[in-house]
Amino acid sequence: xxxxxxxxxxxxxxxxxxxxxxxxxxxxxxxxxxxxxxxxxxxxxxxxxxxxxxxxxxxxxxxxxxxxxxxxxxxxxxxxxxxxxxxxxxxxxxxxxxxxxxxxxxxxxxxxxxxxxxxxxxxxxxxxxxxxxxxxxxxxxxxxxxxxxxxxxxxxxxxxxxxxxxxxxxxxxxxxxxxxxxxxxxxxxxxxxxxxxxxxxxxxxxxxxxxxxxxxxxxxxxxxxxxxxxxxxxxxxxxxxxxxxxxxxxxxxxxxxxxxxxxxxxxxxxxxxxxxxxxxxxxxxxxxxxxxxxxxxxxxxxxxxxxxxxxxxxxxxxxxxxxxxxxxxxxxxxxxxxxxxxxxxxxxxxxxxxxxxxxxxxxxxxxxxxxxxxxxxxxxxxxxxxxxxxxxxxxxxxxxxxxxxxxxxxxxxxxxxxxxxxxxxxxxxxxxxxxxxxxxxxxxxxxxxxxxxxxxxxx
Amino acid sequence: xxxxxxxxxxxxxxxxxxxxxxxxxxxxxxxxxxxxxxxxxxxxxxxxxxxxxxxxxxxxxxxxxxxxxxxxxxxxxxxxxxxxxxxxxxxxxxxxxxxxxxxxxxxxxxxxxxxxxxxxxxxxxxxxxxxxxxxxxxxxxxxxxxxxxxxxxxxxxxxxxxxxxxxxxxxxxxxxxxxxxxxxxxxxxxxxxxxxxxxxxxxxxxxxxxxxxxxxxxxxxxxxxxxxxxxxxxxxxxxxxxxxxxxxxxxxxxxxxxxxxxxxxxxxxxxxxxxxxxxxxxxxxxxxxxxxxxxxxxxxxxxxxxxxxxxxxxxxxxxxxxxxxxxxx
Numbered sequence: 117x118x119x120x121x122x123x124x125x126x127x128x129x130x131x132x133x134x135x136x137x138x139x140x141x142x143x144x145x146x147x148x149x150x151x152x153x154x155x156x157x158x159x160x161x162x163x164x165x166x167x168x169x170x171x172x173x174x175x176x177x178x179x180x181x182x183x184x185x186x187x188x189x190x191x192x193x194x195x196x197x198x199x200x201x202x203x204x205x206x207x208x209x210x211x212x213x214x215x216x217x218x219x220x221x222x223x224x225x226x227x228x229x230x231x232x233x234x235x236x237x238x239x240x241x242x243x244x245x246x247x248x249x250x251x252x253x254x255x256x257x258x259x260x261x262x263x264x265x266x267x268x269x270x271x272x273x274x275x276x277x278x279x280x281x282x283x284x285x286x287x288x289x290x291x292x293x294x295x296x297x298x299x300x301x302x303x304x305x306x307x308x309x310x311x312x313x314x315x316x317x318x319x320x321x322x323x324x325x326x327x328x329x330x331x332x333x334x335x336x337x338x339x340x341x342x343x344x345x346x347x348x349x350x351x352x353x354x355x356x357x358x359x360x361x362x363x364x365x366x367x368x369x370x371x372x373x374x375x376x377x378x379x380x381x382x383x384x385x386x387x388x389x390x391x392x393x394x395x396x397x398x399x400x401x402x403x404x405x406x407x408x409x410x411x412x413x414x415x416x417x418x419x420x421x422x423x424x425x426x427x428x429x430x431x432x433x434x435x436x437x438x439x440x441x442x443x444x445x446x447x448x449x450x451x452x453x454x455x456x457x458x459x460x461x462x463x464x465x466x467x468x469x470x471x472x473x474x475x476x477x478x479x480x481x482x483x484x485x486x487x488x489x490x491x492x493x494x495x496x497x498x499x500x501x502x503x504x505x506x507x508x509x510x511x512x513x514x515x516x517x518x519x520x521x522x523x524x525x526x527x528x529x530x531x532x533x534x535x536x537x538x539x540x541x542x543x544x545x546x547x548x549x550x551x552x553x554x555x556x557x558x559x560x561x562x563x564x565x566x567x568x569x570x571x572x573x574x575x
Numbered sequence: 576x577x578x579x580x581x582x583x584x585x586x587x588x589x590x591x592x593x594x595x596x597x598x599x600x601x602x603x604x605x606x607x608x609x610x611x612x613x614x615x616x617x618x619x620x621x622x623x624x625x626x627x628x629x630x631x632x633x634x635x636x637x638x639x640x641x642x643x644x645x646x647x648x649x650x651x652x653x654x655x656x657x658x659x660x661x662x663x664x665x666x667x668x669x670x671x672x673x674x675x676x677x678x679x680x681x682x683x684x685x686x687x688x689x690x691x692x693x694x695x696x697x698x699x700x701x702x703x704x705x706x707x708x709x710x711x712x713x714x715x716x717x718x719x720x721x722x723x724x725x726x727x728x729x730x731x732x733x734x735x736x737x738x739x740x741x742x743x744x745x746x747x748x749x750x751x752x753x754x755x756x757x758x759x760x761x762x763x764x765x766x767x768x769x770x771x772x773x774x775x776x777x778x779x780x781x782x783x784x785x786x787x788x789x790x791x792x793x794x795x796x797x798x799x800x801x802x803x804x805x806x807x808x809x810x811x812x813x814x815x816x817x818x819x820x821x822x823x824x825x826x827x828x829x830x831x832x833x834x835x836x837x838x839x840x841x842x843x844x845x846x847x848x849x850x851x852x853x854x855x856x857x858x859x860x861x862x863x864x865x866x867x868x869x870x871x872x873x874x875x876x877x878x879x880x881x882x883x884x885x886x887x888x889x890x891x892x893x894x895x896x897x898x899x900x901x902x903x904x
Contacts, residue, residue: 124901
């Protein structure tokens with residue numbers, strides 16, 4: 117097969133993978149770590165430790181707060197100092213467990229050796245339990261609890277497990293580095309998930325701008341010899357790694373509005389998640405570390421790093437260890453330049469889904485002043501969901517919720533292609549985000565009303 | 576953090592393309608045709624171009640500043656594009672005060688009275704041209720060639736091929752007699768034909784358009800549907816109805832404002848449909864109307880009227896045609 121890609125929209129920003137040659141370093145531990153209780157999609161976790169408790173590395177400190185939620189483990193050994201609200205990245209108060217770090221004492225059940233374990237356990241339920249107990253969530257961005265995704269509802273069958281190694285966001289290199297440094301572990305992780313899903317085929321999708329990663333993963337797949345796993349080259353095109361886009365690219369199927377990937381027989385997991393699954397199932401290692409990239413435009417090489425960090429280390433500590441904030445930085449982003457969040461609070465902590473600390477210069481990040489829409493259609497051409505951002509923007513300003521729903525504002529994946537490509541600097545995504553929120557509210561209210569009516573009819 | 580950092584929603588990076596760079600690309604794309612017209616029509620042509628562009632830019636600046644009291648939009652270069660396109664629609668011998676009136680109609684009436692760039696319903700340059708055609712028919716159809724920097728042997732009579740043909744047909748001669756008498760061949764029509772500046776060389780216009788395609792400024796669907804429709808209609812009438820009464824595809828595509836209109840006027844972002852299928856319908860409409868005017872109308876040329884008429888349908892086409900959405904039938 118040639119190179120695959122999704123069927124509509126997309127953009128080609130410069131990939132700016134300046135940190136690609138920087139091997140992963142271990143980020144040291146700070147004196148204090150702050151572990152957020154809201155670092156996955158779904159309900160926040162409930163803390164199960166109290167002030168004064170002594171904890172070990174890998175010990176459970178919070179339990180799932182609902183069906184869609186996840187366990188959280190201590191990233192360090194030490195004493196719990198507080199369990200209290202603290203400001204997150206955006207400045208919103210979220211409950212954090214504060215731990216004063218003392219030594220580095222691990223839970224004894226965790227296998228910390230580098231020994232590759234290729235034999236996959238037979239019991240699927242046990243594997244799922246382990247993934248859940250280790251607090252594994254999707255590391256591709258959405259941090260959706262992995263065990264939920266790996267448990268298709270009755271009647272739905274997974275036909276293809278897609279492992280996302282596209283890393284289509286510019287600047288980010290953490291997935292690239294793990295594909296070079298831990299390819300076999302990733303392949304074992306993929307094989308584990310493949311087994312849980314009932315032995316469907318597995319496609320590892322990697323963009324063409326990472327030929328070394330493609331070679332490395334192909335070699336690992338060939339050497340380990342699990343059946344039904346293949347590496348597929350994808351074209352370089354953002355947002356190739358979007359779940360819906362990747363399914364379109366690899367399977368030529370599209371997920372309906374409001375639907376789930378499993379509706380078309382797809383399960384998508386990030387390469388980082390596959391590695392975490394390997395660690396969890398083969399090594400009993402909970403999700404207490406992840407890899408992030410420290411990079412940016414116009415900054416010297418010695419300020420660029422790929423770090424394996426303990427989840428709960430404050431961003432300010434990452435920045436300090438990486439050599440400080442460069443003078444050219446005008447904006448600090450947590451995550452990629454297309455979908456990451458601007459940091460207003462460097463004291464905020466790292467979470468499971470943290471993928472990068474990105475410094476952008478004024479020139480790189482400045483929005484051009486808004487001028488009149490010239491109806492060039494670049495926004496519609498670039499929308500990977502086939503939406504018409506110019507129209508949604510207009511309907512949002514007219515507060516026409518009915519038309520917004522008809523023109524599928526709720527399908528927006530907030531990838532940023534429209535705002536990226538607008539020559540008139542119209543804040544398309546800013547407005548469409550608001551519109552999407554309003555339309556989702558209407559849809560939820562309608563569903564709730566329908567449910568209530570159905571129950572009333574039963575009585 | 577001591578220093579203040581920018582906090583704004585994603586995306587945090589933006590493409591280099593701006594309204595200004597798009598307009599600059601259009602200007603670059605017009606250069607080959609501009610060069611040919613200046614070479615053929617000389618200083619007079621250069622003067623028409625200069626007056627047209629200067630008038631458009633100054634009028635836009637003055638009206639936005641003093642009447643609309645808004646930041647000037649001169650910097651986006653759209654007024655320069657309008658000025659160039661207007662001039663390319665005029666004969667080189669036209670009195671300069673008429674050029675200025677055309678600029679007033681294009682910029683002040685067709686563009687700014689609707690709210691400026693992005694808001695206008697009608698293509699400004701074509702509106703200016705049609706206004707002049709109706710108001711000053713004598714000057715607008717006087718194609719006396721002005722002395723150029725090069726001489727083109729086989730082109731350039733006092734009238735454009737389309738109007739000369741109209742006259743010839745009225746006086747009872749047939750099309751083949753007319754073509755022979757004037758020495759028109761497909762090749763001569765492609766590279767040089769006496770007409771208004773921008774209509775002189777379909778080849779030069781095509782080179783510019785290919786540049787716009789490569790730069791992804793425009794998509795080919797609108798021009799293709801216009802040219803395809805015109806070619807089809809001309810083929811049917813020429814070969815199936817009466818070859819001595821109706822001109823054929825090559826003649827219709829390569830004379831008059833066909834190329835300038837199809838490639839540069841009908842593709843104006845603001846006044847053409849947003850969706851691909853809307854664009855195709857719009858193009859078919861333009862081709863159809865232009866050919867009907869040429870075959871059956873009083874005017875020898877129909878491109879301008881066809882584009883203006885189809886401009887009216889754009890809001891409707893935008894309402895009817897949408898692009899295909901992901902995961903929806």
